Amino acid sequence: MAKHRTRGRTAIVGVGEVPTGRFPDRGAISFALDSVREAIRDAGVDKDTIDFVIPTGALFSPQFSNELATARIVEELGLKGVVSNCQVFSGGSSSTNALRIASALIETRRARCVLFVHTDKLGTGVSAQGGIDLFSTAGISAEWEVPYGQHYSTVAALATTRYQYETGCTDEELSAVCVSNRKWGELNPHAFFRTPLTIDEVMASKMLSTPLRAKQSNMLFDGGAAFIVTSAKEARELTPQPAYVLGDGGAVTHFAYSQERDLTRFGWAAAAAQAFGEAGIAPSDIDVAEIYDSYPIFQLIAFEELGLAARGEAGGLFLRGETWPGGRIPTTTDGGMLSKGHIGAGGSVSLLIEAARQVMGKAGARQVPGARFAVETATGGTYMDSQVTILGNTVP
Template identity: 50%
Template sequence: MKSISGKTAIVGIGEVPTGHFPDRSFIKAAVDVCEMAITDAGIPKQDIDTVIPIGVVSNPLDNTNVICSWLVEELGLGKTAKSNFQVMSGGSSSANSLKVASALVAAGLSKAVLVVHCDRMGTGLDLSAAISMFSKASINQEYEMPYGFSQLALAGFLQQRYMYETGTTERQIASVVESLRKWAALNPNAMLRKPKTADEILQSKMISSPVRKKMMNILADGAAAFIVTSSEYARDLTDTPAYVLGIGSRCTSFTVTAQPHFDCWQPAVDGAYHMAGIGPGDIDVAEIYDAFPTFILISMELLGLCEKGKAGKFVEDGNTSPGGRLPVSTNGAMMAQGHTGAGGGMAILVEAARQIMGKAGERQVQNANIAIETASGGIGMDFHVGVLGKEGQ
């Protein structure tokens, strides 16, 4: 995919507030973010010829309907759209959609691609069903599930292993949540906007040792969209496109318990840096997929933003918070913006584009010329890295 570097760009983004909105319908939220992205891009609707709806978890009927071109009709694209198809790989759907959209545009098969995610994980899913699904997903049915192993148990094991290997303290992991809450306080679309200190995080109930209640994400309703087109057309549409400079991916295993080490994701990092022609020292802002705070620390070290075992101290010292040396997950990520199913990665990608476009309001990072963003699906089944920048080809 070397040939696409700098040849495609995100030109428009849309997002609605994340949280519990029982009166906000699925289709209204989905259409709203699409219209926001179209308006933001300044693109004529008829130039959007491909629509990619990311998978819906909370309602199978909504999922089937978006697969069957529901949004094409609602947006009035029936006379101009060439394709409507779904991309679904859980939290990494955003990264895979960006790859597909960029490849279609670079190959001349599409002029502009609209990618949209919408889900109602907070109010559209029965709580018992949600608990059952998230306790069993990506857990081996033959060798793990019969013995009570679950996603929460795995989160505890991962954090314990990371702390043992690196010497990272529980307070340093709590500091990740503190940093995310500080960013969320500046984000009008975030669910949890009240700041929390690391000490407050550590006082919360133990859920799956050493993971505490306030180290966990919360299921929420949310929606976001972005539009990808060629760099040439992007320059005609807007003065602030976010160029796609690099993409790296690695799919490893069904369950993270089968992985030899976190380093198995390193080729995704190396691939993205190589394609973009940059290194860790060039990064101005990092939008990192979380699920749990430990994943942010692991990712920071994989990305080369910190030496192994040093990420916790780096965060604890305030370097990733507003005003810090390296802003990380400036929307608050899933720990604060909310877990919207497959949309966790989508929100992170949209935030990366927002920072490059200079549209992040109070949380705008000054001189944000290059942003790196990550995504992962299942329980670490894959790892994706994207690089966005202000300069393209």
């Protein structure tokens, strides 16, 4: 495969997002429409230049998800230039896969202006136990795992147990991830949890599945977001500071969680090698890391496998505040799913648009001064894939 063919060829030119929360009186469609309208304004594009719409799936309702697949957003907003409305859904990695597809369409001139949109209503569209039950079947093998009581707490706990066994990572270090993400959540008006959190509070919370505690577990909310992708050339005409897509990489390593051969590494190293190779930068060049954090363990593993810390040493970085606001390597700066809230496939949509905001200089109180290069990670299902995207305010 030819090298550096795609570096900086496309860019995110606009983002939109609604706050994460519980909105029983609002339909999920409203989160999508508000997000898209904001993204269109942010990009400064004419709505009718959008020629490709990529909605992702909504987990709370198959009926509603099908409406997204069948062009409801195009009709609601009267988008008149749309050639294709085509759903892209891979759970939590939908954002990366959609950006990869959008970039490919634009590079090959099959699309000019691609809109991606996510919305879901897991906070008020399903009951609390309904959410647990949904996530005891979604993406979990109905033949080989569901009958044994596997669900997302056990999925996270199984990786945590083995990782602690192999590296000596402590419960305190795992809890430090929650604290670090909360430091950022406090600065994000779109985050659900914005009050300070201490390691003691995390470690005193209810045990769910050993060693995983309640405050180390994400909670489900309503929310939505959108972003718009164009060619780099068009991006420069639209906005003074596009978020250039510098590189991406991925590795799909399993479907059934029990088939993963290394629950302490997954495919992150291979994905990162591809992404950094294409971007032409090194992990040490990264100014801000938006690392998928549905549970602390996955944030620690990806952080290390990307080369941002040595094996077994990420926990110490989080504990010492090197990932906090003002720290050496600001990490998961929107608060992540642990503080902003889990909105289905939107967990990594949030992180991707936060990475875009950071390199566009639009991150408000969370802005990392002089941020040039941001890395973002995403993973779907039971961490079936490892997806890495690198954005920059310049093309190296």
